[in-house]
Amino acid sequence: MRKALLAALVSCTLAGAWLTPMRAAAQVTISISCSALGIEARLCREGAEAWAQRTGNQVRLVSTPNSGTERLALYQQLLAARSPDIDVFQVDVVWPGILASHLLDLSGKIDVSGHFEEVVRNNTVDGKLVAIPWFVSAGLLYYRRDLLEQHGAEVPETWQQLTETAGRVMQAERAAGNDRMWGHVFQGRAYEGLTVNGIEWLASHNAGRIVEPDGSVSVDNPRAVQALTLARSWIERITPLGVLNYAEEESRGVFQSGNAVFMRNWPYAWPLLNAEDSPVRGKVGVAVLPRGAVQGGVHAAGLGGEQLAVSRYTAHPEQAVDLVRYLTSREEQKRRAIAGAFTPSIVALYEDEEVLAPNPFFRDLVPTLRSAVARPSGVTGARYNRVSAEFAAAVHAVLSGQSEPAEALDRLERQLTRIGRAGRW
Structure with missing residues (x-):
């Protein structure tokens, strides 16, 4: 079963997508799935590489299908098999409730103050914070x-x-x-x-x-x-x-x-x-x-956006959580907003002039995001x-x-x- 799942996974994986730190020898290798939509793959790669250089770990990027339906099906197969092959999952705003039983509770491990409260609530299932907002979106x-x-x-x-x-x-x-x-x-x-x-x-x-x-x-x-x-x-x-x-x-x-x-x-x-x-x-x-x-x-x-979640089956929970902490931080969300117009989940960034310079329409976006229609x-x-x-x-x-x-x-x-x-x- 696991071999079949890995074969399916390999078909969606970027060849040679290994990010090796430029300094200390790697401690562990963390695998993270990222969307390939637009420039998301590049921005994810850059952020993960920065974390790897800072910590001395390695990161392996796994590219998943563009179709959200196909990506969710792949995640469900891997998690149902309790596969440890992906440590960190990029998950759509509607998936926390579907995948919650397979995800680590991040309550108290990562500070979510300052994020859109609506999205934090969305990511909280049965009292457990199973995903951290990465960017929020609306049509x-x-x-x-x-x-x-x-x-x-x-x-x-x-x-x-x-x-x-x-x-x-x-x-x-x-x-x-x-x-x-x-x-x-x-x-x-x-x-x-x-x-x-x-x-x-x-x-x-x-x-x-x-x-x-x-x-x-x-x-x-x-x-x-x-x-x-x-x-x-x-x-x-x-x-x-x-x-x-x-x-x-x-x-x-x-x-x-x-x-x-x-x-x-x-x-x-x-x-x-x-x-x-x-x-x-x-x-x-x-x-x-x-x-x-x-x-x-x-x-x-329509309310959209992506979150980062940690698999319960990861062999390296401490490092996986730290990667999520880094990628969802204010500094990294600001970089992604400037480089790729990814609307941050941290509300204060909508008043940051460096973010607004390339994205002037962000000025009026907060009310739209707060009132967006959830599925x-x-x-x-x-x-x-x-x-x-x-x-x-x-x-x-x-x-x-x-x-x-x-x-x-x-x-x-x-x-x-x-x-x-x-x-x-």
Whole structure:
């Protein structure tokens, strides 16, 4: 069993990803999994290498699949086998409840004062702090500032306004010769990213949160139907059919190549869009996501972010905890914010002028982060992965035209009620 898991792991591991300190002989080797999304792998490598040089240890970086669904499945296999082969895991904001039984309690071992309290609470399961916030995130609307100005358009307040503006600017650009221009791109693949997009659409229409804090399933309601009907109308109208296979990087690729007016994505995209070789450098603006054009409609951004956790099966808990302490420190979070626009989990850094210089939109981000819409991982616990998969599949079926919104939501509510045993999650 363990050999099979290691074989799967090796296929996702960066060849030669060993970070050797430049001074004292290594004491122990700590393995850490890092995402390969955007520049995350490089920043993780640099931070881990700095820790290795400071402590005299070695660090082995393990690259994991870009897909959060695939990464979680790999983690679950390794941890179920009690494998000691990864000491420190990078975990999504919705995974602490799923993986908690396999993670060390870090209460009292790492100081979390100054971090967003909401995220610390999210990472506390049954009174145990099982993960430390590394960066917090929320969905944002990126837009081509130059194109909106050129065509006399405003940043949309509602999703309906986005639909109309995206269509008008797209058609004007196509008439001017760019037949590859689209109005809006987002994460439409049937995976965790679509769950977040879908929750943003529903919450912005005051349509609930799929599963409410009391455990009741609320996804089948008229406003949810309205939200998904609008999103479905985008496909092949203002959004390419290929969006049904887009994750974060595919969306960014289209937008950064200059072929989309709007994009929903995370803050990590900002420095990449403004890199020296980016075709849209200096042409991009950032805004809150639109609200639903209904009574009670709000600007709703999905809460995201990553944490670092220590496996219960590590052979070197002291060193693994120290690596997490270093990587989640104020100094390291500041470096990552400046170099990669990773929004810190330490609130005070949003007032640091060195952080704000390359990331001016950080100034207004704290209220958005504090009010971001969490996925129902807390109430659904270990069943969250099934809930998310069912929701993403239902939304994808609607977007692809395989199912009508009302049908899909009725079927989804019945499935989720069975999964949750009528609210007894």
